[in-house]
Amino acid sequence: MKNLTKTTLACAVSLSAAMSAASALAETQITVATVNNGHMIEMQKLTPAFEKAHPDIKVKWVTLEENILRQNVTQDIANKSGLYDVMTIGMYEAPIWGDRGWLTPVDVSGSYDVDDILPSIRQGLSHEGTLYAAPFYGESSMVMYRKDLVKDAGMTVSDRDSWEHIRDVAAAVHNPDEGVYGICLRGKAGWGDNMALVTTIANSFGARWFDEDWKPQLESKEWKQAVNFYVDLVTKYGPPGSSSNSFNESLALFNEGRCGMWIDATIAASFVTDPAQSKVADQVGFAQSPISATEKGANWLWSWSLAIPAATKKAEAAQTFVRWATSKEYIELVGETNGWAAVPTGTRTSTYENAKFQKAAVFAEAELKAINSADPTDSTLKPSPYVGVQFAAIPEFQAIGTTAGQMISGALSGSMSVDQALKSANVSADRQMRRAKYY
């Protein structure tokens, strides 16, 4: 009897241990590296819904500041460290890393409605027709303006106004004594900061980063016109210290009612129309970005997207998560849980067709129009060899764009002339391209 009890106990313990081991083996934990912004944080909060639907997958989040995230995921993917199973990347990285074989293509089979993804966004995240990152939210750029101030000044703002008209409106509403500045624009150095905006201005003036032989064109007449115009506009009608301002600084100024106009990411529309964040929420109008010589490349295109590194050993679980987080069903879940004004936008046609979203988001039409009008494969008046609106999707661009950003930010702060800034930027770009053996 004693032996029987011992045997039973041993069997029970073994069975329990085996079951625990089996359960541990069956559960896959994936690590997702992401950037800290509202939509991503909401996704983290809704993760229990995913884990409930997929009890065999657990999600671990690593939230990082944008530049640190970029550095970390680049280190991870280039060195095949395998720290992350899903990583948040932008439209710049997706085609380059896809081309190098660093990313696993997104599984678009079955119920994942890939045709619902906005064409320009899908194109920007693909390489040779293969989607390497699934868009979580997308954005373009547009004009956000104070309807009350513009009306009081006897002016109007419309889609595709000329840059000269925008300057006139800025002059009319500029009232620094009252703490109101005509226009708030990015000035902080960085390829994703001031150069995103400056490149769209340059595009609209007919400029391009490189000619067909990959020779840098920063000293061209069009670049000089565009940058001179930008520096003059911000110096005369922008807030003091503009050379340090980027998205968040301008957002703070606009929400405080201190900007007559602001040209920046369409994602800002949801912040400036939110009464909890903005003092001027009910006075904001939207218009498509200004143009000069051409409409091409006048507004940028960007998307924060989820990608799966080729080195991950949990690709299947990672695919399941990416498909869930970037699906129509996820957008509906956010809409029903947090309200339709809070859904991640700029990715799917169905979002903009949704009546509840249209009602909640006054900026929906303008945002969709801006995103649809941006074409990363045809963003310059003269022919160019690169893909991308506000960047050239080549590995060398980060360094080239950042140097150019520093020079132009220097010109804005008055430490050098525009001609000097463009000359220095061109010399630096030329050196980079030669070193990379483009010519």
Next chain:
Amino acid sequence: MTLNQQRKFKTFLTGLFAWSVALVLFFPIFWMFITSFKTELQAISVPPALFFEPTLENYVEVQERSDYVKHALNSVITSFGSTILALIIAIPAAYSMAFFPGKRTKDILLWMLSTKMLPAVGVLMPIYLLSRDYGLLDTRAALVIIFTLMNLPIIVWMLFSYFKDLPKEILEAARMDGATPWDEIVKVVLPLSLGAISSTALLSIVLCWNEAFWSLNLTPSDAAPLTAMIASYSSPEGLFWAKLSAASTLACAPIVIFGWFCQKQLVQGLTFGAVK
């Protein structure tokens, strides 16, 4: 003005200057603290909102989003662990250089200090690859090793400065009584230097606690200390100052309280050898 009045006036001026400097140094911490109780809109308002209804919503958000206890524990383990390890290496090193200096002792000391002049980013890739190959990425062990190496030159220098001021006669007397080098360190040097060692340890802990570069690059997830937690509250698109301030306040609080209780030792450690 009498001599006594002159003295009083001088004391008053010195006090005023000291208070002014202290207030200037303290102001950013004070501003961070009060910003953590504002809404995001109040946090960015111009002119700054000095009177407002305080809210705890930022602290609630930080508690919801981050595992504070995990990050704090990582900070404690890596800071204290690396400091203990560094002291174990530095005490014998400083002892030998202070009491048995060779021809090259000064050069060695200068060389050790010169390693602090190399920007950390210059050795990022080799250390990242070594950590990857030895399976140390995202582990506390990686940070303990890096922090130990990072602070070792400062710790050796501080202890060396103190040890060389100890009267050599005491050690000679111990030797006469048959003490081995180990006995000299454990039974003579350490008891005489407890103040200096504790203040050096405190400084090392503070430096480790505040380190962000290696924490963010080597341990972004499981082993992430509080500095990595703070960095996760900076946002490229959206207002974040109030939440960031709350996260920073929570991250600073333990070390500020710790420093408050140990300020006497800390000041002693930073000034020993300054006045002879």
